[in-house]
Amino acid sequence: MIVAAAARPAMAGDEKAAPAGPIRVLFVGNSYTYYNNMPEMVATLSGGKIETRMVVRGSSTLRQLWDLGESLSAIREGKWDYVVLQEHSLLGGMRVDGVESINNPEFFHESIRMYDAEIRRNKAKTLLYLTWARRSHPDQQNTINQAYLAIAQELGLPIAPVGAVWQRMREMDPTLVLHDPDGTHPNPTGSYIAACVFINTILGPKATLALPAKVQGHPMRSNERPDMGRVVDLVNLRPDIADRIQMLASEVTPPAGPVAPYVAPSRIPLPPVKRPFGPAELSGTWRGPLRMYSMTMTAELNLLTVDGVSCTGRWSITNYNDDRQLRQPISSCRVTDAGVSFVLSDYRGVGPGETYWAHFTGDTLAGWADYRGVSKSSRLMGSFELRKQK
Secondary structure, three states: OOOOOOOOOOOOOOOOOOOOOOEEEEEEEOHHHHHHHHHHHHHHHOOOOEEEEEEEOOOOOHHHHHHHOHHHHHHHOOOOOEEEEOOOOOOOOEEEOOEEEOOOOHHHHHHHHHHHHHHHHOOOEEEEEOOOOOOOOHHHHHHHHHHHHHHHHHHOOOEEOHHHHHHHHHHHOOOOOOEOOOOOOEOHHHHHHHHHHHHHHHHOHHHHOOOOOEEEEOOEOOOOOEOOOOOEEEEEOOHHHHHHHHHHHHHOOOOOOOOOOOOOOOOOOOOOOOOOOOHHHHOEEEEEEEEOOOOOEEEEEEEEEEOOOEEEEEEEEEOOOOOEEEEEEOEEEEEOOOEEEEEEOOOOOOOOOEEEEEEEOOOEEEEEEEEEOOOOOOEEEEEEEEEEOO
């Protein structure tokens, strides 16, 4: 998909003699890869020493790209020296009480194992693209680092520590903006950092010094493909900023040391249960806030029938404009020793649905909600407090 050519040195730390010709690098990832056409930046900044191509789709996980088949087809074309793997920035994504969080890396690690086996079969090397934390949550960088470090150590894979260089650059100069206005994607400066880190990782530290501060190339279209009919400035930095980035790219190393275990985000504790309670106290309509999605919604649970063991009812959600978003029957409704639990089927028909369980406190049903997608790559966890309506 993208361009570049020339003589090939060995990757840093590679003791084998370098064959002639450009290093061929395939990038597999999402918008963190294709924003500002970063792979073309790598090719251009390398002076023709690296030739790049990308298989990308916005917001995708590596597993989704695998299932679509295009990344596998590209890998199996062969003749790649490196295949760069970039996972979803939140490792698939988790939202806890409406706050985006890093998902359990287990599913990410499964994807890397699959890809690495296929990459090795096609006589290439896997290179991990360690991404950055979102602007509003810089504290998440260490969790991302640990996720990549764990699988790198297990499989003996090199890491391009882009996120670590971002973090160091933001610490050195908090006024330098690296994120796009959305607070997650890279602006041209952020992509320039990524390009310099890849050149350092593939060609060695000296290759990242005295690089141009301005890179021209093909802009990306809305269809996630480069516009080969236009040439623009992909990035145009002040020389002193470019020099600092190049120096950091040559100095910052990938995370090392023992791997810290993944710690899931904590949830709001549930209040104590009021006992005893009976069917009459549970039946009826309950309404209150549900903190699970990007905005707090109003949820309503209408328990139509309740006996000592089971129940039936309906569940609905409205947004802040009071527009009806969802209304459907609940299933697997059970009366528990703490209150009530039920399941909400996935209205899209693609996942196992949402599980709800709540404590009866006397005047509220306070509980947790949990959604898991078809795979382990995405998860929503939320809390709610429903008051009985008269």
